Amino acid sequence: MKKKVIILGGLGNGSVIANAIIDANQRGYDEIGFAGYLNDREPTGSKIEGLPVLGKLSDVKTFLEQGFYFINTIYRIDGQQERIELFQNLQIPDSALATFIHPLAYVAPNVELGAGCVAMPNAAISSGVKLGKCCLVMVNATIGHNNTIGDHCHFAAQSCTSSFVEIADGVHLGLNCCVRENLKIGRNSTLGMGSVLLENIGNNEIWAGNPARFIRKTK
Ligand SMILES: CC(C)(COP(=O)(O)OP(=O)(O)OC[C@H]1O[C@@H](n2cnc3c(N)ncnc32)[C@H](O)[C@@H]1OP(=O)(O)O)[C@@H](O)C(=O)NCCC(=O)NCCS
Numbered sequence: 366m367k368k369k370v371i372i373l374g375g376l377g378n379g380s381v382i383a384n385a386i387i388d389a390n391q392r393g394y395d396e397i398g399f400a401g402y403l404n405d406r407e408p409t410g411s412k413i414e415g416l417p418v419l420g421k422l423s424d425v426k427t428f429l430e431q432g433f434y435f436i437n438t439i440y441r442i443d444g445q446q447e448r449i450e451l452f453q454n455l456q457i458p459d460s461a462l463a464t465f466i467h468p469l470a471y472v473a474p475n476v477e478l479g480a481g482c483v484a485m486p487n488a489a490i491s492s493g494v495k496l497g498k499c500c501l502v503m504v505n506a507t508i509g510h511n512n513t514i515g516d517h518c519h520f521a522a523q524s525c526t527s528s529f530v531e532i533a534d535g536v537h538l539g540l541n542c543c544v545r546e547n548l549k550i551g552r553n554s555t556l557g558m559g560s561v562l563l564e565n566i567g568n569n570e571i572w573a574g575n576p577a578r579f580i581r582k583t584k
Contacts, residue, residue, distance in 0.1 A: 370465070372399070373403050378503075380406075389468055393468075440501070470489070475493060479492075488505065488508075501519050509528040510529075521540045524546040527547075533552040533554070535552055538555075548565050570582060
């Protein structure tokens with residue numbers, strides 16, 4: 366029987382992942398099915414692009430007791446630490462986090478995926494990669510071989526990392542960026558869209574450009 370999955374979030378990462386789950390089901394994938402959103406901004410009972418808002422984040426416990434599974438999509442570039450804490454405070458056990466690999470994604474057989482990770486269509490996760498919990502690998506993102514990645518990282522569409530990159534928790538890689546091999550990216554840092562990273566990034570830093578330069582600390 367399909368696991369019933371609730372997405373924490375809404376329009377944006379939440380809705381694109383919800384639609385990818387629905388698309389996967391239409392292709393015959395039946396491990397999980399999308400049930401609805403928990404969203405603190407939209408009223409319970411409303412719809413986001415036709416898909417139901419079932420409640421608020423504070424309703425997690427009720428839905429956990431009813432046997433639902435969860436995917437977290439509530440991230441942002443500034444304030445990532447707060448978002449991660451918001452999620453951690455919900456105390457969802459790993460066993461109730463759904464991992465979703467769209468049938469058009471490539472995930473090498475020896476990849477270690479943490480609970481609650483998502484690999485969207487045409488994402489490619491190469492051999493020897495270790496991903497922590499709740500990472501979102503969006504469409505066409507490519508993670509190079511032997512990367513080690515923390516929890517709550519977001520790989521925007523078309524982002525690309527080379528081999529042996531070490532990425533800490535809460536990192537955002539922007540649209541269409543690329544990262545040279547053997548580099549390290551610190552906690553809650555961001556690489557801007559279209560950037561080419563040639564140096565290590567520290568914690569809570571935003572870098573962008575080609576070659577990427579330090580822009581500012583995160584707020
Ligand atoms: C890097 C980023 C976070 C910076 O945002 P910001 O702090 O609002 O930065 P600003 O727009 O004020 O720009 C600050 C400076 O950085 C430059 N800059 C910003 N983003 C840049 C990028 N991606 N590449 C090159 N330069 C960039 C700006 O030109 C500006 O330079 P200046 O001071 O010489 O004029 C943002 O531009 C970005 O790339 N976000 C990622 C978008 C993305 O991946 N979205 C996916 C969502 S699913």
